[in-house]
Amino acid sequence: MTQDVLTRPPGEPPPPPARSGLLPRVLPPGLYAGRAHTLVERSLLVNRRTWMAVVSGFFEPLFFLLALGQGLGALVGEVTGPDGQPLTYAEFVAPALLAASAMNGAIYDATYNIFFKFRYAKLYDAVLATPLGPVDVALGEISWALIRGGMYSGGFLVVMLGMGLVGSWWAVLALPAALLVAFAFAAVGMAATTWLRSWQDFEFVQLALVPMFLFSTTFYPLTVYPRPVQVAVEVFPLYHAIELMRGLATGVVHWGMLGHAAYFLVLAALGAVVASRRLGRLLLR
Amino acid sequence: MSEEPDTVASVIRDTALVRASGLVKRFGDFEAVRGIDVEVHRGEAFGFLGPNGAGKSSTMRMIACVSPRTSGDLRVLGGDPDVDGPRIRARIGVVPQQDNLDNELTVRQNLHVYGRYFGLPRAHVRARAEELLDFAQLTERADDEVEPLSGGMKRRLTIARSLVNDPELLLLDEPTTGLDPQARHLLWDRLFRLKQNGVTLIVTTHYMDEAEQLCDRLVVMDDGRVVAEGSPAELIRAHASREVVELRFAPGHQERAVPVARELAERVEALPDRLLLYTGDGEAALAAAHRRGLQPVATLVRRGTLEDVFLHLTGRSLVD
Ligand SMILES: Nc1ncnc2c1ncn2[C@@H]1O[C@H](COP(=O)(O)OP(=O)(O)O)[C@@H](O)[C@H]1O
Ligand SMILES: [Mg+2]
Numbered sequence: 001m002t003q004d005v006l007t008r009p010p011g012e013p014p015p016p017p018a019r020s021g022l023l024p025r026v027l028p029p030g031l032y033a034g035r036a037h038t039l040v041e042r043s044l045l046v047n048r049r050t051w052m053a054v055v056s057g058f059f060e061p062l063f064f065l066l067a068l069g070q071g072l073g074a075l076v077g078e079v080t081g082p083d084g085q086p087l088t089y090a091e092f093v094a095p096a097l098l099a100a101s102a103m104n105g106a107i108y109d110a111t112y113n114i115f116f117k118f119r120y121a122k123l124y125d126a127v128l129a130t131p132l133g134p135v136d137v138a139l140g141e142i143s144w145a146l147i148r149g150g151m152y153s154g155g156f157l158v159v160m161l162g163m164g165l166v167g168s169w170w171a172v173l174a175l176p177a178a179l180l181v182a183f184a185f186a187a188v189g190m191a192a193t194t195w196l197r198s199w200q201d202f203e204f205v206q207l208a209l210v211p212m213f214l215f216s217t218t219f220y221p222l223t224v225y226p227r228p229v230q231v232a233v234e235v236f237p238l239y240h241a242i243e244l245m246r247g248l249a250t251g252v253v254h255w256g257m258l259g260h261a262a263y264f265l266v267l268a269a270l271g272a273v274v275a276s277r278r279l280g281r282l283l284l285r
Numbered sequence: 286m287s288e289e290p291d292t293v294a295s296v297i298r299d300t301a302l303v304r305a306s307g308l309v310k311r312f313g314d315f316e317a318v319r320g321i322d323v324e325v326h327r328g329e330a331f332g333f334l335g336p337n338g339a340g341k342s343s344t345m346r347m348i349a350c351v352s353p354r355t356s357g358d359l360r361v362l363g364g365d366p367d368v369d370g371p372r373i374r375a376r377i378g379v380v381p382q383q384d385n386l387d388n389e390l391t392v393r394q395n396l397h398v399y400g401r402y403f404g405l406p407r408a409h410v411r412a413r414a415e416e417l418l419d420f421a422q423l424t425e426r427a428d429d430e431v432e433p434l435s436g437g438m439k440r441r442l443t444i445a446r447s448l449v450n451d452p453e454l455l456l457l458d459e460p461t462t463g464l465d466p467q468a469r470h471l472l473w474d475r476l477f478r479l480k481q482n483g484v485t486l487i488v489t490t491h492y493m494d495e496a497e498q499l500c501d502r503l504v505v506m507d508d509g510r511v512v513a514e515g516s517p518a519e520l521i522r523a524h525a526s527r528e529v530v531e532l533r534f535a536p537g538h539q540e541r542a543v544p545v546a547r548e549l550a551e552r553v554e555a556l557p558d559r560l561l562l563y564t565g566d567g568e569a570a571l572a573a574a575h576r577r578g579l580q581p582v583a584t585l586v587r588r589g590t591l592e593d594v595f596l597h598l599t600g601r602s603l604v605d
Pocket of ligand 2: 338341342343382458459
């Protein structure tokens with residue numbers, strides 16, 4: 001072969017670093033440059049100016065906690081915890097709201113914000129003209145949604161601690177658990193967003209989130225439902241997140257919780273794969 | 286590639302930054318690009334000239350490795366976009382038809398962040414951004430939002446952004462469409478500088494003056510096909526004439542003038558609002574027209590242009 005034109009002449013910027021890690025090996029070339037973090041850098045720059053959104057995302061569950069835990073809790077009295085032990089209503093509802101906040105933080109970013117950047121700002125068209133591929137975009141944006149969801153949850157945990165609602169050292173693990181939950185919701189949210197055609201379609205997102213928030217044992221134990229309804233609720237992702245958080249916050253930890261974690265790992269992987277594929281399919285035509 | 290002797294052919298191969306043969310792009314059952322052959326060499330400014338819908342953008346997107354080809358062969362910087370997409374994109378710059386600047390970032394941040402997408406170190410990107418702001422004459426607007434910039438400024442920023450990775454090949458899809466004349470000239474000036482610095486340019490346009498100004502060589506595209514190829518001067522020589530006389534008549538009078546006009550010029554095109562007479566000597570033809578009793582309400586003698594080339598090749602004007 002004569003001189004490969006792709007060999008870089010001297011004195012020019014270096015080629016992109018070799019792709020390393022597991023993902024590049026399992027993905028077809030062209031989809032992933034291993035540089036998803038540059039999109040996170042972008043989000044950090046952008047959100048330096050919109051940090052208020054983060055603050056309000058943190059206060060929202062806090063207000064819920066005050067209203068439900070302290071307010072409604074005074075009427076409800078004690079509730080049966082995961083182990084059959086009695087819990088104050090605030091202790092019962094707080095981990096569930098923690099899970100919900102991880103979900104909301106991640107979903108908000110992965111749906112509204114990504115929809116805007118995808119359909120209107122044409123951000124990803126610009127990004128895909130660089131060496132980055134759809135997997136970089138998906139992982140970068142999901143990671144940001146995860147960071148955002150994680151920040152909500154971190155703040156929320158601090159509030160729980162301050163209000164004396166944390167019953168065990170296991171609660172330290174609630175933060176990584178919240179990150180996992182946020183990752184999975186962000187990934188699924190982003191994947192779903194690629195199917196949305198207009199702002200009206202966001203009604204569907206609300207339609208999925210509101211019942212999940214209300215019925216996933218957030219406010220009362222699973223035992224209030226007849227068995228068939230229980231089975232349905234057990235399919236909701238938020239149910240698994242709440243089980244995870246409630247167990248960790250109250251210190252009732254068992255092997256079954258690995259099952260909940262696995263549920264989210266699968267959901268996260270599935271969401272990321274679908275989101276990348278859809279982005280590639282829609283933008284690289 | 287197989288072993289090949291170091292012949293002239295293989296040397297030429299190395300200077301071709303883009304080589305397309307039988308390139309086809311289909312969207313569903315619509316064929317936007319219908320088998321084109323194109324070669325772009327290092328250091329030249331190459332143009333795709335054609336009306337809206339000719340398939341220019343579709344071709345550019347394939348070259349930019351953001352749109353897989355349907356069939357045919359395509360090499361960009363020696364690589365196959367289907368396989369080497371990221372490596373090729375790392376070394377080209379792209380100015381899309383529609384600006385897609387990051388409106389959530391400032392002018393300077395747009396350059397920083399874009400440089401980071403290319404994996405360039407932060408310090409390098411920072412220094413490069415200042416050079417590019419200067420080049421694009423945007424230093425004073427560096428910390429402003431992108432949204433309020435004028436169309437010309439946005440276009441310059443998009444070009445600056447496309448240069449952040451020091452590309453060897455720059456793709457510009459309708460760089461000046463929608464800009465006022467002053468903004469266009471400023472932009473052309475920047476593109477000339479790039480060319481002087483050895484950047485290979487590929488430009489699409491439906492403005493014949495832009496193609497004549499910028500391009501060393503171009504192809505005329507229509508309906509997904511290449512209908513002519515050459516330098517602007519070659520194309521004008523082959524498909525138009527050195528000079529053109531335009532005659533405008535009062536409504537209803539043009540028809541009767543056509544037979545006379547045909548005797549005065551090598552070729553005549555009748556447009557809805559005027560006659561075009563293709564001739565080597567415009568003044569002489571115009572004088573003859575007056576002698577023969579034609580009474581146009583307005584006349585114009587001008588050089589032959591690529592617009593005439595296009596009209597001749599397709600029977601339609603470039604810009605409606
Ligand atoms: N993504 C697409 N899906 C379907 N048709 C398309 C798409 N992109 C372009 N086309 C069609 O292909 C033809 C050529 O378009 P384009 O390449 O944008 O032409 P030009 O840039 O020369 O104006 C047009 O008829 C256009 O409608
Ligand atoms: Mg176009």
